[in-house]
């Protein structure tokens with residue numbers, strides 16, 4: 483907040499994202515508030531709480547749909563209101579085209595090289611354009627000044643930056659792409675690649691998690707759009723408008739709110755084992771995420787299988803707890819994964835289990851941040867085996883949860899996080915045997931080594947927390963505004 487006021491006095495902040503930070507669902511007379519499982523939400527919510535402003539997002543709960551019209555705003559968070567939420571309602575048919583279709587059957591598999599074939603339909607593209615228009619119009623409606631700072635989030639809104647720029651030419655538009663950007667050849671699969679690139683180049687600043695993704699973006703622009711690329715200054719100029727393209731690795735708040743009031747690690751260990759019906763000395767490895775095919779959930783279960791096959795002494799000593807929040811289940815690529823995971827867990831449990839011992843515990847439901855942190859604190863190992871991931875905040879949350887400086891992180895080399903958390907045991911998740919070996923190493927790691935590694939990772943996350951992520955973008959935004967002001971004066 484301080485940074486915002488000192489570097490950008492009087493600036494108005496608006497966020498555009500598909501996912502809303504608070505979902506209100508009515509169940510009879512009760513309204514339940516749910517915080518969605520989304521890396522994007524967990525990163526931006528603390529920033530928004532600190533700096534205030536308006537968050538424009540798709541209204542996904544059922545509670546306010548009939549009572550609150552599309553132009554109403556509510557103050558959130560419910561207990562300490564500090565910013566406004568403007569919900570955009572989207573019909574089921576639009577949602578099929580925009581969210582399930584273009585965003586999640588097109589852009590998501592296209593950008594994550596996870597070998598699920600991207601599907602591009604003309605009708606989805608139309609819905610995507612229409613919804614981007616609707617959000618851009620909401621930004622213009624909400625803006626009180628002609629030069630707000632607009633934070634556009636993710637692959638759902640590649641067209642919105644240009645649409646906002648056309649209506650608010652002086653706006654500072656910071657677009658952040660939360661998923662990877664593939665190489666030019668892969669991106670060329672998208673039938674509307676030129677329009678997607680043109681839309682993004684309406685931004686003042688375009689952010690990716692890693693330099694590697696920025697480089698892929700530059701190559702894609704170079705190949706498909708007539709523009710001037712200045713690699714040295716990391717800019718692309720299209721029709722006289724300059725966009726800075728930079729890496730801003732996303733992170734989490736420090737200290738994390740979910741750590742507040744958590745019982746000591748020993749208590750968490752005991753209570754979680756009791757709740758799962760496990761003996762006090764059983765070792766626990768955890769995996770926690772949305773049930774997404776990019777996360778390598780089957781691959782890590784196969785690694786547990788491999789370990790128990792090669793080293794049967796771990797039987798009855800080790801339980802792998804996979805928490806998976808159902809997500810995008812309407813798409814067959816997701817429902818099939820869920821079925822496959824259940825079948826694989828059953829098969830592994832049948833082959834390696836006995837007398838009530840089940841090596842794999844699969845918990846398919848949404849867990850609150852507090853429950854997740856408790857599980858992290860109870861675990862010996864956390865496995866993040868994404869096949870491809872822009873950053874992966876689970877890895878950072880696990881380290882943040884371990885204020886006892888114990889526990890081992892097994893981390894896929896295909897996550898943005900692996901570039902920052904080099905003290906984790908880095909694995910290729912496609913190599914089952916390698917992941918199994920890392921799991922074995924993790925389970926045998928002496929305490930002092932755990933401490934050394936965990937301390938270094940915690941230090942990195944503490945320093946490069948989410949406020950720094952947002953702060954670096956805002957400082958670059960301030961520089962760009964200053965330059966623009968000088969250019970305006972000179973005119």
Ligand code: G6P
Pocket residue numbers: 501518519520521522523636637660661772809810
């Ligand atoms: C990823 C995306 C986010 C998205 C989240 C949850 O982290 O980058 O934009 O919100 O997944 O997915 P969902 O489809 O449930 O919003």
